[in-house]
Amino acid sequence: MKKILFVCLGNICRSPMAEYIFKNLLNIKGLGHKYCISSAGTSSEEAGNDMYWGAKDKLDEKNIPYSKHKARQLKQEDYKKYDYIIGMEAYNVRNIIRIIGEDREGKVYRLLDFTDNPRDIDDPWYTGNFEVAYNDILEGCKGLLKHLEEKQ
Numbered sequence: 001m002k003k004i005l006f007v008c009l010g011n012i013c014r015s016p017m018a019e020y021i022f023k024n025l026l027n028i029k030g031l032g033h034k035y036c037i038s039s040a041g042t043s044s045e046e047a048g049n050d051m052y053w054g055a056k057d058k059l060d061e062k063n064i065p066y067s068k069h070k071a072r073q074l075k076q077e078d079y080k081k082y083d084y085i086i087g088m089e090a091y092n093v094r095n096i097i098r099i100i101g102e103d104r105e106g107k108v109y110r111l112l113d114f115t116d117n118p119r120d121i122d123d124p125w126y127t128g129n130f131e132v133a134y135n136d137i138l139e140g141c142k143g144l145l146k147h148l149e150e151k152q
């Protein structure tokens, strides 16, 4: 079973959206048993909080199921526990490395690097644009799943 951890800054917008969007893709394709999916944030600011309402509203609009979320901060031990640690933007990736130390096993990636148009995912907490975040995350999740399934 491959273990994947999506990471953003607060763990209340982009990374939980990625967690539930990816889980939904797995369920649609009947691949849920092959993967363990979770999310975390590089900051402790929102630790313990539920997903932001703007992210929940967007998932509701797109009929993506989600459960009660409890934000948590990324820990150094996560590096051992997960096979893939996926940041939303270059800034996240730098902060992930700061927490886990050197990426010796090449587990850390940026989500949209799994697409034909590698780029950062803007933070909807600041932009207010959850539609753009949703579309970017979906594109990245599809690219990541294709990469993972082709590897096997």
Ligand code: 4NP
Residues within 6 Å of the ligand: 008, 009, 010, 011, 012, 013, 014, 015, 041, 045, 046, 123, 124, 125
């Ligand atoms: P996220 O968005 O990284 O996509 O969860 C943010 C949520 C909260 C904060 C920053 C980013 N904050 O500073 O509280």
